[in-house]
Amino acid sequence: MSLVSLFTFISPVSSTMIAPALTHISSDLHITTEFLSELVLSSFILVYAFGPLFLGPLSENHGRVRVLQVGYLFYFAFNLGCGFAQTTGQMIAFRFLSGIGGSVPLAKSASTDWRFPSKIGGGVLGDTFRPEDRGTASAVYSLAPLLGPALGPIFGGFIAEKTTWRWVFYATSTAVIVLQFAGLFILRETYPPYILRKRAKKIREETGDHLYQTTEERQNKTLAQGLKTSPIRPFRLLFTQPIIQVLSVYMAYVYGLQYLMLSTFPSLWTDSEYYGESIGIGGLNYISLGFGALSGSLIAARLNDYTYANLKARNNGSGKTEFRLPLLAITSICCPIGLFIYGWTAQTHQPWIAPNIGACIFGVANMISFQCMQTYTVDTYTKFAASAMASVSVLRSICAFAFPLFAPYLYNALDYGWGNSVLAFISIAIGFPVPIFLWVFGERLRKASPYAAG
Template sequence: MIDSITRQETRKSGASRPDSSPGLNRCLSGNHLDDTSYYTGHPNTQGTIDQETEHASTVDSEDTDTDGVSTISPEVIDGIEVERDVELGREKTRKSLKSVRDLNLVSWEGPDDPENPKNWKIGRKWAAVLVVSSFTFISPVSSSMVAPALASISADLHIVNSIEQSLVLSIFVLAYAVGLFFLQETFAPVLLGRKKNKLIQETGNQDLHTEWDVPNRTITTTLKISLTRPFKLLGTQVIIQVLAVYMAYLYGIMYLVLSTFPGLWEGVYGESTAIGGLNYISLGTGFFLGTQICAPAQDRIYRALKARNNGVGKPEFRVPLMIPGAFLVPVGLFWYGWSAQAQTHWIVPNIGAAIFAAGTIIGFQCIQTYIVDSYTKYAASAVGAATVMRSLAGFGFPLFAPYMYAALDYGWGNSLLGFIAIGLGWPAPILLWLYGEKLRMRSTFAAG
């Protein structure tokens, strides 16, 4: 019976399964990487195929209509249903209907598998969060603390070589290269790959595979795909293009403000270097408050919208908080710019800078969570594509800041930045809310 089923290619990943049961077509039960897969075969197959998976009822209720026909719609080309392999360019027609379980598929031991990082205890999760968060905290703090005292450190330790002096400032960065090898793995394909290899050694079954296996893929091919995919996403995905431009603009303004802070406080307000440095506390306060308010609020909004949508979550549910974030950025810039030009009390421009910082970090959080939810399997490449634009803006914006402020002063200079922020930031969440799902449905990379 099974032998009569025609071999199919896997859905989404397109990876063929030459060693698995013939005639099976793998479909995902959801948009998440760790969802249990089910396999489908020809409708004309005689006899009855036992649905051995525990998710059979879910598949029948969610993915089939009253006639038992799968409602997961692949791409249609010339009237033929086609499944496209995004990475390798292969296309195969699909005619599958009934579902059976692939006994050689290595997956999690049920939804509560403790080896799945999503099921870690809350303390273990927070420990991982704290370790990773310390990366972004220690780096700027270390460099900012050491740089002003580098001359004194060199004198006290009798360091005369300029290279050795530079190492005092930069050697801690080596920990980034080494420390990663001591972190616990959390990437599902890697964890399941290790589990598969262990089972092969124990059972001798060479047919075992995971849903991410790609036969005959070399390291060269993997590197080529991984290095080019971010640029492919940036060049073809409208969602990535829109969010990357807005994120880059926010990042560029942030570095522009950071680079011009000393000139304002020391040049305009006449503060000393030590006192002027204290004004950075306003930016830190804004970033901290924006993060601590946005993160829990975003989770609550997402849960509420998901409940109203019959328990089905969407990436667009990450969008609503982009609106207050996009409002705070220009308000903060206007406040900061005009109060600085009027040379009001030092607390006034600092309040504006804090408002701007809060809006910026809210925008960052909403953009990154939307990208991750939209591109699931390719989230790292999608975020990497946005990071390319962001880094270029962070490099370029401080270069023209002195000329802009010399021509427009702090008032109109920051107002110009604020008006551009309105033009980019206000339409973006509205467009994503209205058209984001349609754009994802048309994408071969995004989760539909």
């Protein structure tokens, strides 16, 4: 599982690793607009919204390991192509195509069997862990893909400063080849229906008795059927389930803010009008976001389960999904506080530590909010956890793609102070009502839903 986590880690790292080098990339490829410059960064993330919905059924028919390795070979080829790109069109196209391979660990299965939720990167939380333990499991599971975007620019900044921006792509491609080689010896198939099909096929070949078939084989499930089922259910949940809609909007906004900050961080630290640091030193400021994400994950792992267990004990031993919400209510306030501190200390040219404190607070609140919402989603839609997570992932990934595109225009018009204040006010307007709404109406909505656990 640690090797699969590394596969899952590589893709988010790649999504932001080029952020400190965007100025050099724009200069070498003659990119003249900030929109196209940010598109080079965010085009990789756009595929996260839709790629997993179609890649999931492939893992049902061909196994998780095979799809994971083939997908990362696809990522390797086009990520390496980014390093050799000579035009803006080539760079954006290769980034988009490498994102398809990079989205493989996020792929969900079309399987309707709740015992086998099959997110290739490890979406087994609803089945494997008790409600009291899912907070810890969720925190550990999400650490790699959420910490990766904060760590990527640290590596990318020094690589770009000491060599050239092209080595940012060469380095990640080299890492993938090493992981692929290790995977040939370490990775083993873990998707139960696929393993059963292989065993049944072997028995049929040895005995000649075609009565040995799995349940799915008797139902004649095909890849085409999976491709029809997999993308449809997440959208059905998104358009029919108020809980999914509320969580999707808030999670999308929080995730979009994360990528907005990640994409604009270099311009603050390297701009001579503000801090005038080198690319490498400027990249070190991402440590505040990474430390915030790590701290938030550790806090969520401890407090999420503690709060749930404590409220369950007070409720005569009866647990409710809404017991995940008190922590979310607190972080819905902390997130805008971090944005206010970050924006106004940068605007007024305070010492470098001050904006980093704001960014760290934002990172902590961002991570805890994400963990609470993810665990609440898994608890609510246990049987359809993979589809529910795919539902919220669609809008989340679209916002992660779109927010960096308008960020330069936001800060050019309002600067860091009022620009981040606007984002903070919107965060308050969206985030604060969410836990209150779900605390009051969540149980009623679950009981009325044919998909929820009740």
